[in-house]
Amino acid sequence: MPPDLLSAALIIARKDLAIEFRTRSAFFSVVVFSLLAIAIFYFAFDPTAVSSADLAPGVLWVTFAFGGLLGLHRSFGVEQAEGAMDALLSSPIPRESIFLGKAAANLVFVLAVQAIAIPGVVLFYNVGGGMVWLTIAGVTILAAIGMVAVGTLFSSVVVNTRLAELLLPLLALPFFVPIVTSAAQATLQLLSGHGATPAANWLKLLAAYDLVFVAACTWIYPHSLDA
Amino acid sequence: MTSPAKPAPLTAPRIRTPALDPLLTLGVVAFIAALVRAAFFTPPDAAQGMAQKILYIHAPSAFTALYLACGLVFICSGLWLWLKDERLDRMADASAEVGLAFMTVVLITGPLWGRPIWGAFWTWDAKLTSSLFLWFVLLGYQILRGAVEEPQARARFSAVLGILAGCLVPFIHLSVYLFRTLHPMPVVLKPSAPSMPNEMLVSFVFSMSAITLLFAGLLRARYRLATDRAELEHLEARR
Amino acid sequence: MTGNVALAPPKSRVGPAAVEARGLVVRYGRRAALDDVDLSLAAGECVALFGPNGAGKTTLLRVLAGLRCASAGSVEIAGRPVAATATRAMTGLISHQVMLYPALTARENVAFSARLHGVSAPERAALAALERLGVADRADTAVRALSRGLMQRVAIARAIVHEPKLLLADEPYTGLDAAGAAALTATLEGLVAAGTALVLVTHQVSEGLALADVAMVLQGGRVVRRDHAAGLEPAQYAAQYRELVGAT
Numbered sequence: 001m002p003p004d005l006l007s008a009a010l011i012i013a014r015k016d017l018a019i020e021f022r023t024r025s026a027f028f029s030v031v032v033f034s035l036l037a038i039a040i041f042y043f044a045f046d047p048t049a050v051s052s053a054d055l056a057p058g059v060l061w062v063t064f065a066f067g068g069l070l071g072l073h074r075s076f077g078v079e080q081a082e083g084a085m086d087a088l089l090s091s092p093i094p095r096e097s098i099f100l101g102k103a104a105a106n107l108v109f110v111l112a113v114q115a116i117a118i119p120g121v122v123l124f125y126n127v128g129g130g131m132v133w134l135t136i137a138g139v140t141i142l143a144a145i146g147m148v149a150v151g152t153l154f155s156s157v158v159v160n161t162r163l164a165e166l167l168l169p170l171l172a173l174p175f176f177v178p179i180v181t182s183a184a185q186a187t188l189q190l191l192s193g194h195g196a197t198p199a200a201n202w203l204k205l206l207a208a209y210d211l212v213f214v215a216a217c218t219w220i221y222p223h224s225l226d227a
Numbered sequence: 228m229t230s231p232a233k234p235a236p237l238t239a240p241r242i243r244t245p246a247l248d249p250l251l252t253l254g255v256v257a258f259i260a261a262l263v264r265a266a267f268f269t270p271p272d273a274a275q276g277m278a279q280k281i282l283y284i285h286a287p288s289a290f291t292a293l294y295l296a297c298g299l300v301f302i303c304s305g306l307w308l309w310l311k312d313e314r315l316d317r318m319a320d321a322s323a324e325v326g327l328a329f330m331t332v333v334l335i336t337g338p339l340w341g342r343p344i345w346g347a348f349w350t351w352d353a354k355l356t357s358s359l360f361l362w363f364v365l366l367g368y369q370i371l372r373g374a375v376e377e378p379q380a381r382a383r384f385s386a387v388l389g390i391l392a393g394c395l396v397p398f399i400h401l402s403v404y405l406f407r408t409l410h411p412m413p414v415v416l417k418p419s420a421p422s423m424p425n426e427m428l429v430s431f432v433f434s435m436s437a438i439t440l441l442f443a444g445l446l447r448a449r450y451r452l453a454t455d456r457a458e459l460e461h462l463e464a465r466r
Numbered sequence: 467m468t469g470n471v472a473l474a475p476p477k478s479r480v481g482p483a484a485v486e487a488r489g490l491v492v493r494y495g496r497r498a499a500l501d502d503v504d505l506s507l508a509a510g511e512c513v514a515l516f517g518p519n520g521a522g523k524t525t526l527l528r529v530l531a532g533l534r535c536a537s538a539g540s541v542e543i544a545g546r547p548v549a550a551t552a553t554r555a556m557t558g559l560i561s562h563q564v565m566l567y568p569a570l571t572a573r574e575n576v577a578f579s580a581r582l583h584g585v586s587a588p589e590r591a592a593l594a595a596l597e598r599l600g601v602a603d604r605a606d607t608a609v610r611a612l613s614r615g616l617m618q619r620v621a622i623a624r625a626i627v628h629e630p631k632l633l634l635a636d637e638p639y640t641g642l643d644a645a646g647a648a649a650l651t652a653t654l655e656g657l658v659a660a661g662t663a664l665v666l667v668t669h670q671v672s673e674g675l676a677l678a679d680v681a682m683v684l685q686g687g688r689v690v691r692r693d694h695a696a697g698l699e700p701a702q703y704a705a706q707y708r709e710l711v712g713a714t
Binding site: 001002003008011012015018019022023078081082083084086087088089090091092093094226 | 531532533534535551552553554555557559561562563564565566567568569570574578579581582583584608624
């Protein structure tokens with residue numbers, strides 16, 4: 001029996017993570033990029049005018065968006081290189097599972113990068129630690145789901161164009177606007193000790209974004225394919 | 228052995244010499260008339276002075292770009308996924324490009340009005356910000372189309388982008404709105420819309436109709452261009 | 467001699483044909499890559515497909531693999547529509563690209579395909595398929611470290627790991643040395659004997675004819691010649707083929 005939607009997605013996600021684990025090239029370059037960006041941002045602002053704690057959320061989430069883009073474009077690149085995409089498409093699995101599997105692998109990738117980038121921000125920007133970071137981990141997961149859904153879909157589209165990875169930021173960044181805004185604002189509220197209430201609206205927006213775009217992208221992915 | 232069939236002759240060039248595209252001409256004339264009326268035959272606003280006159284272009288352009296053009300892109304994209312008719316793809320292409328032009332007008336006229344009224348060319352006003360990001364999406368749509376060779380693939384990818392962009396608009400609106408309610412802007416002169424004097428209202432309705440007409444003319448011309456391009460591609464492929 | 471000649475089925479058939487394609491048309495834009503192609507193939511039968519570059523051979527295989535929709539015409543695989551899940555489960559594809567992940571080992575690549583096809587013991591099946599192509603000793607080598615010929619053998623192992631009922635092979639002999647070609651021929655013969663229908667696209671007339679029941683020549687998207695392979699003399703056929711392809 002051919003695998004169903006979720007098991008096929010799992011098989012594909014495991015394969016992608018195995019490739020990433022074997023090569024590790026993308027992961028290390030994105031981690032190094034993120035840490036570098038976080039450090040450079042610090043020197044782009046006047047620390048006497050803006051406190052580093054106010055700066056931290058913006059830096060964290062802008063870095064997140066750009067680092068994510070850097071990692072996402074490789075997602076369908078591995079299928080394209082030796083024509084493996086045709087093997088996936090001609091195998092007896094639902095087309096949606098290809099999208100879901102790729103997106104799940106990308107989600108693990110992005111969260112692993114954030115697991116290093118967030119402590120980097122805490123360290124460099126000297127912002128308060130403690131339990132609030134548990135909530136921020138939740139924000140990260142919500143933000144990453146939406147970003148990965150849209151990014152994975154656009155990654156599958158742009159590998160078939162002449163401009164390839166150059167096109168990905170152009171298409172995806174406008175879609176990251178609500179994510180970066182919500183995540184940065186929620187983080188700011190949480191860090192400045194206003195408690196969870198002011199952040200709640202932003203979190204609701206993020207959750208709604210995830211819901212809409214995970215559904216829309218999963219549904220539309222098969223339509224982006226030939227036949 | 229039969230001799231190979233002679234290839235069918237290339238279709239004779241359909242001679243279409245629209246010396247004047249009637250709809251487009253009408254649109255341009257009406258647009259100029261609306262400009263003249265707004266500039267010379269409408270009294271200046273009591274509070275905003277001459278700057279208010281830019282509203283006669285700005286608001287109808289925004290309406291056309293946002294609701295007519297983007298709405299058409301969204302609807303044609305959705306229908307294309309369903310019907311796979313190449314005419315729908317051409318319509319989406321045409322309205323995206325004309326919409327981009329009108330959105331550019333919005334982004335130019337907005338700051339021109341903002342400078343004397345708000346005191347700054349750019350403020351992160353909710354509507355202006357949404358327009359800016361939508362402008363980027365429309366630009367991305369054009370670049371995506373330019374980057375795909377095969378017509379079928381081009382239609383597929385742009386339909387996907389068109390639909391996702393439709394899902395994005397409410398989220399951008401919401402996040403900009405939430406952003407503003409949490410960070411009230413420093414005093415921005417926001418005159419509560421007074422009921423327009425009759426003369427101004429007539430001018431406004433006139434320019435609204437003129438710009439809608441101009442949009443229709445441009446859209447039809449651009450749609451024909453897309454049809455001709457497809458025809459040309461076809462002829463070149465047969466050569 | 468030319469044209470869409472129909473052939474009487476050479477073997478008595480039980481049940482639906484493995485492949486039944488009628489009036490296939492595929493257009494890229496408005497250019498026809500396939501123009502009114504018929505193909506009928508029983509289980510355990512092999513058709514060799516010859517033709518110059520751009521004749522539509524690859525397009526035909528892609529349609530049969532469910533990777534491309536036909537613009538007109540109908541295709542059934544074992545009595546079912548072509549892109550159905552059950553159809554894809556019984557189809558194997560060897561393309562001109564190896565369709566492997568260079569970072570993974572040969573065994574991981576083949577086992578991945580086995581899992582996607584729902585093979586019950588994927589690791590064991592992968593090893594058996596690699597064994598069949600004579601590359602089991604390199605099972606745990608990363609594909610990127612293999613030579614072109616060995617990579618091609620792994621690619622074939624990937625395509626047959628789920629014992630397809632229909633095998634679509636696009637130039638499978640490319641890059642193989644003598645030992646590899648022999649292993650491939652033995653594998654294909656074994657599969658056909660076990661009832662697999664085989665569509666073999668190749669430039670090598672003698673190898674194609676040795677395996678085939680039917681030989682077909684595609685040109686400009688049309689079937690321009692179709693013969694029973696049994697009575698054909700390879701050298702003579704090759705000469706006629708060159709004349710046919712060169713002439714029109």
